[in-house]
Structure formats: C-alpha cells, structure tokens
Amino acid sequence: MIDAILDEALICHVGFSIEGQPFVIPTIHARDGDVLYIHGSPGSRMLRSLRSGVDTCVTVTLLDGLVLARSVYNHSMNYRSVVVVGRAGEVTDPQEKLRAMRCVVEHILTGRWEDARQPSEKEIKATTILALALTEASAKIRSGPPTDDEDDVGLPVWAGVIPLALQTADPLPDDGVSSSPPSYVAEYERPRA
Amino acid sequence: MIDAILDEALICHVGFSIEGQPFVIPTIHARDGDVLYIHGSPGSRMLRSLRSGVDTCVTVTLLDGLVLARSVYNHSMNYRSVVVVGRAGEVTDPQEKLRAMRCVVEHILTGRWEDARQPSEKEIKATTILALALTEASAKIRSGPPTDDEDDVGLPVWAGVIPLALQTADPLPDDGVSSSPPSYVAEYERPRA
Numbered sequence: 001m002i003d004a005i006l007d008e009a010l011i012c013h014v015g016f017s018i019e020g021q022p023f024v025i026p027t028i029h030a031r032d033g034d035v036l037y038i039h040g041s042p043g044s045r046m047l048r049s050l051r052s053g054v055d056t057c058v059t060v061t062l063l064d065g066l067v068l069a070r071s072v073y074n075h076s077m078n079y080r081s082v083v084v085v086g087r088a089g090e091v092t093d094p095q096e097k098l099r100a101m102r103c104v105v106e107h108i109l110t111g112r113w114e115d116a117r118q119p120s121e122k123e124i125k126a127t128t129i130l131a132l133a134l135t136e137a138s139a140k141i142r143s144g145p146p147t148d149d150e151d152d153v154g155l156p157v158w159a160g161v162i163p164l165a166l167q168t169a170d171p172l173p174d175d176g177v178s179s180s181p182p183s184y185v186a187e188y189e190r191p192r193a
Numbered sequence: 194m195i196d197a198i199l200d201e202a203l204i205c206h207v208g209f210s211i212e213g214q215p216f217v218i219p220t221i222h223a224r225d226g227d228v229l230y231i232h233g234s235p236g237s238r239m240l241r242s243l244r245s246g247v248d249t250c251v252t253v254t255l256l257d258g259l260v261l262a263r264s265v266y267n268h269s270m271n272y273r274s275v276v277v278v279g280r281a282g283e284v285t286d287p288q289e290k291l292r293a294m295r296c297v298v299e300h301i302l303t304g305r306w307e308d309a310r311q312p313s314e315k316e317i318k319a320t321t322i323l324a325l326a327l328t329e330a331s332a333k334i335r336s337g338p339p340t341d342d343e344d345d346v347g348l349p350v351w352a353g354v355i356p357l358a359l360q361t362a363d364p365l366p367d368d369g370v371s372s373s374p375p376s377y378v379a380e381y382e383r384p385r386a
Contacts, residue, residue: 073313116263157308174354
C-alpha cells in the first residue's frame with residue numbers, strides 16, 4: 001500500500017530543519033524499489049540542507065473525498081498518505097542519476113522519457129537528485145462513509161461522501177506544435193492505486 | 194494571491210521537529226483574516242509539539258498541470274504554493290475555538306456549518322485548534338506553457354501542458370439517507386482562485 005500511494009502521487013512535501021526552523025517544500029519524487037528519489041530543483045536551501053545528510057521527512061497525500069457526517073464533529077476527509085522519515089543523501093554517480101531522472105519522468109508520465117530529448121551531460125550535472133531509503137515509512141488511510149454517533153444517526157441532516165480526484169483536461173499544445181498529442185498524453189489518467 | 198491559494202486548498206502539510214527529527218503531517222486548515230487556523234486531530238505528536246509553541250512551517254500546494262517540454266530537462270509542473278513559517282499557538286478560548294471550527298468547516302464546504310449538528314461543549318473541548326499568524330508567508334507560482342531551449346524548439350516532440358484539477362464526482366449518500374443532497378453538496382465545486 002505504501003508503494004502504491006507513493007506511485008500514484010504526483011508530488012510530495014519534503015520537511016527539513018535549518019537551525020531549528022522547519023521547512024516544508026513541495027517537489028517531485030519517484031520510487032525505485034525500496035528507494036525514494038527526490039528531485040532537487042525547487043529550492044537550493046532544501047538541497048544544501050538535505051545534501052549534507054540531515055534528517056528529513058517526506059510526506060505524500062492523496063485526497064479521496066469529503067466526509068459529511070450529521071454532526072460537525074464527525075466530519076472528516078477520505079485520504080491516503082505516506083510518511084517516510086530518514087536521512088537523504090545526494091546521488092552523485094552519473095549513471096544512477098540518469099536512471100533516477102528516468103524514474104521521475106516515467107513516474108509522472110509513462111512513455112515520455114523515450115519521446116523527449118534526453119538530458120545532456122551538462123543537464124545531468126545541473127540536476128540534483130536525492131535518495132531516501134524506504135525503511136521507515138508508514139501509511140495512513142481513511143475511506144468509506146461517515147461515522148456518526150448513535151444519537152445523531154436519526155437527525156434530518158444529509159450525510160455521505162463527496163468523492164474527489166485529480167482529473168486531467170484536454171492537453172494544450174505549445175506554440176508551434178501542430179501534431180496531435182501522443183497517446184500517452186491524449187489518454188493520460190492518473191492510475192488509481 | 195497568498196490568501197487565495199490558502200483558501201482554495203483543502204489540505205495543508207504541517208512541518209515541525211521533535212528532537213531534531215522533522216515531521217510533515219497533512220491536516221485541514223482555514224484562513225481567518227491574517228490568521229491560519231490548523232485543525233489538530235491527525236496526530237497527538239504534532240499537537241503536543243506545536244502546542245508548546247515550537248517553530249513550524251505550513252505549506253499548501255495546488256497542482257495545476259504537467260508541463261511537457263521538448264527536452265526532459267525543461268519538464269515542469271504548473272502549481273501554486275504557499276509556505277508559512279512561524280510559531281503556532283493553541284486556541285484555548287471556547288468562543289474563538291468555535292469560530293475557528295466554523296471557519297474550517299465553511300472553508301471546506303460553504304453552507305455546511307448551519308446544516309449539520311453543531312458541536313457540543315464536550316466536542317469543542319475535544320478539538321484542538323492551533324493559530325498561526327500569516328506574517329511570514331510567501332507564494333510560489335508556475336503557470337503557462339513549457340520553456341524550451343532555443344535549440345530544442347524545432348524538435349519533432351509534442352510539447353504543451355496537461356491541465357490538472359481536483360474534481361468532484363456525484364455525492365454518495367450514507368446508509369439511511371433518502372433525501373436529495375442540499376445544493377451546496379450537489380453543486381459542490383472547488384472555486385479556482
């Protein structure tokens with residue numbers, strides 16, 4: 001279940017502390033077996049911090065629905081989340097880096113790697129990838145209908161679930177693109193784990 | 194823009210450190226003017242930590258699209274995120290607590306508070322609400338088409354954006370609910386800021 005949640009999520013939130021101040025930064029990830037690769041572009045502060053091998057926490061959350069109970073108190077959300085703690089290290093071997101970059105791209109959009117212009121040596125160098133072992137990871141899931149107190153079940157209040165899911169709209173071609181989108185773009189859907 | 198992103202997002206990720214180990218936990222929030230209320234149910238560890246007044250970071254991210262450049266290197270995502278840092282304190286005054294609970298519920302689903310069974314004194318006591326001033330908050334946004342290197346623009350690779358948005362499906366009534374959902378449920382849509 002941990003793997004499936006990590007694989008379905010498009011982004012993760014990376015937590016780290018600098019001089020006692022916690023930071024939480026959204027970024028892209030990909031799982032390769034028991035390793036979580038984290039793409040290091042969004043903030044050099046994050047990079048500098050994680051690179052040096054500090055403790056981190058990477059959290060992924062998928063929102064599945066709003067849970068409407070008869071009482072305000074029992075309202076909830078359906079979700080699936082994974083929390084990974086550990087010490088992230090920088091990937092420096094160019095071959096592993098390239099493999100990790102491929103993982104990240106294919107995780108987001110299967111089929112894209114072969115189609116797009118491959119990274120040059122300079123681009124590989126300019127990309128930072130961190131690796132975090134999935135040894136300390138836990139999943140938390142809430143699903144299903146609301147749970148109301150017995151005394152509330154008879155109340156004339158509508159109760160149930162509003163399902164939520166990340167959906168795609170028709171792809172928007174860039175200026176100068178006249179070809180139809182490839183099938184992996186046209187038929188893109190986030191697979192539900 | 195900061196306010197609009199916080200108001201559109203259904204969940205936030207709260208970061209805090211315990212003895213040097215960062216944690217990132219998803220939870221529900223609501224903005225009331227210049228204050229961000231954080232609902233404190235998901236983990237007592239988070240509560241105990243924030244309650245004591247430690248430094249925290251609350252991050253909200255909205256995913257708007259996958260950005261497909263001609264080169265792998267220039268792939269990106271369209272998103273809007275807000276990072277708030279500060280020191281969260283527990284809301285203890287029952288009147289402010291009730292107002293914060295109302296804010297959270299109405300933030301998620303406008304119209305629900307009046308309709309559902311209101312919290313009892315006991316339930317208010319059993320709910321933990323934290324307040325974080327929005328004094329140190331920043332927004333980061335990426336939007337629009339891919340940015341390719343000049344040399345790549347002529348490549349025969351489809352480029353563009355796959356738009357993404359959180360969508361609702363038809364509400365699922367709980368067992369024993371025979372009435373139609375109220376309009377704020379039937380017509381629920383997350384307002385795009």
